[in-house]
Amino acid sequence: MSTPVVFIHGLWLLESSWDRWAELFAEHGYEPVQPGWPDDPETVEEANAHPEVFAGKTVGQVADHFAEVIAGLPEKPVLVGHSFGGLLAQILAGRGLAAATVALSPAPFRGVLPLPISALRSASPVLSNPLNRSRAVPLTYDQFRYAFANAVAPEEAKALYETYAVPAPGAPLFQAATANLNPWTEVKVDTDNPDRGPLLIISGEKDHTVPPALSKAAYKQQQDNPGQTELVSVARGHALTIDSGWREVAETALAFVERVTAAASQPAG
Template structure:
């Protein structure tokens, strides 16, 4: 799919948002999840008076079942390609949107904000960008299913349940972890993880954020206190990089939450924290 050929459901959401006259909110998912991970968030924001737009990454399957049956469709996606895809979506909106992203979606949110494309942004447990230096052991372990094999750059990589339990669902019960794995987990492209891993060694990296753009707009970081994949040290380092911007930059930590912070039983607390921030500016 070219960047201009958006899926029908995304085009419908854009047209609906434009017709509504409401401020759009664009949701960006991360690796190992689909846009279905935002369904409850979208409803909450719609009820609050916004127009929710939940585009997938390019060529994302519609369902978890389809994704697990055809993992090859995820292979080869890079951070730059996905960022340009979301920029294309935003360009078709009549009003500048708020943007909310989780994990690699949080990194993409930083990139989009750095391009001056969002009226307000929320980056939840964001993957690191160039200049973010901490490499906690738990983060390396969470990325190991991909980074342990260089050939995974060109592959789609699924997580086993144990890998998902450690990287996403360490702060919930075994029962809930199994439910989240069965309901939400899909394979993910390996390339973005390799790109993030070497971002500080590559001057031309696509994992680069313009933290000084005066049009960046207000930006909130949300961190889960028990997140293995993106521990507070990473989110805090990104927050400090973004503080050089003249726009509002804030950081909130949510207690007892892991990387499944947007999809587990406590999702609503996180969503309402994001909504309260967006409401201040959009």
């Protein structure tokens, strides 16, 4: 039976952003699963025509949605998440639901303390207006260029924006922004659970939205876990899962998954 791999997208993208990754993992014998967030439209065109469907979703609601998806699988899956999807993957792994996890440029959780200027600027289209907490917020091309596509040429940035960008719920960004002030936040990860499984964090060296300081701080929080914990840096921006360098990043993730799943299948002793 093929090991399932659940791909979890972040804000401003849909599950279709993982299509090439899913194909690559399938070629290597894994069973890709691309559930999307609750009520996600099927296409970018539909999403941009009906942005209201994204409004109001919280980190806790989305995490529970993915936990239900995982409960319906025949075995513990590998989780691969990007940005807020990387945060969600770590939350789910902290619940003991993952065989292994790859978190790419993961959004910060409670205990991750740095506040890089570029991260604040990337989040400002949402956080600049408190009313956005209950809204769906699209990015302009210039905002997408700064937050996602700063590490690619303008022509590629424009193509990425037109191909992938959709509105996103504002609530998760407000939750993340206040996580270290709110002891009851949903934006928290059980980094000590011995059933967390192996974890790889992939950091984008040129990432404005989740700069390396945030990925390194998440790695530091996770290091005390008895499970294998690794950090790898790649010379990409926040669009590292969808831009022209996606394959190198995906192969880095795949190599980790193959290594740790092979080790787990070896007989004890």
